[in-house]
Amino acid sequence: MSAPMISYKNHRYPPQIIAHAVWLHFRFPLSLRMVEEMLSERGIFVSYETIWRWGRKFGQAYVKQLRRKKPSRKDIWHLDEVVISIGGQKHGLWRAVDQDGYVLDEIVQTRRDTKDTKRLLIRLLKRQGLKPKGVGTDKL
Structure with missing residues (x-):
C-alpha cells in the first residue's frame, strides 16, 4: 500500500518550506510563533496563522508517512x-x-x-x- 500523495497546488510557498514548518511545529515543542520566528531568521516570512493552517491541512498526511515501520530481519x-x-x-x-x-x-x-x-x-x-x-x- 503506497502513501497518498500530498498536493501543494495553489500554495504560495514551495513544498519544502511547508513541510519544514509543519515538521518543526509537530516534531519539537515549539509554538507557532516560535516557528514563525525561526523561519523569518532564514528569510522566509510567513505568519503563524498560515503555519497553523498548514498543520491542519498537511499534518495527518505527514504523520502517516512518518509512522515507525515494523522492525524486520533486514535492518x-x-x-x-x-x-x-x-x-x-x-x-x-x-x-x-x-x-x-x-x-x-x-x-x-x-x-x-x-x-x-x-x-x-x-x-x-x-x-x-x-x-x-x-x-x-x-x-x-
Missing part, C-alpha cells in the same frame, strides 16, 4: 558511544540507531563498562523481538 543497527558532560562529569552515552536514523535505545553510564553495554544490546533485542541483519559499531 542494520548502529551502536555508537559519545562522551558527554553532565554537571561537569564525563559520561558515556551509548545509542542504538537503525539504518533509517530512528533511535532504538540509549543508555548513559559514568564509565565505560562492557557489562552495561551488553545489557543495552540484550534489552534492545528483547524490545525489538528479532535479530537484525547486522550490527555496526565504532570498534570501541
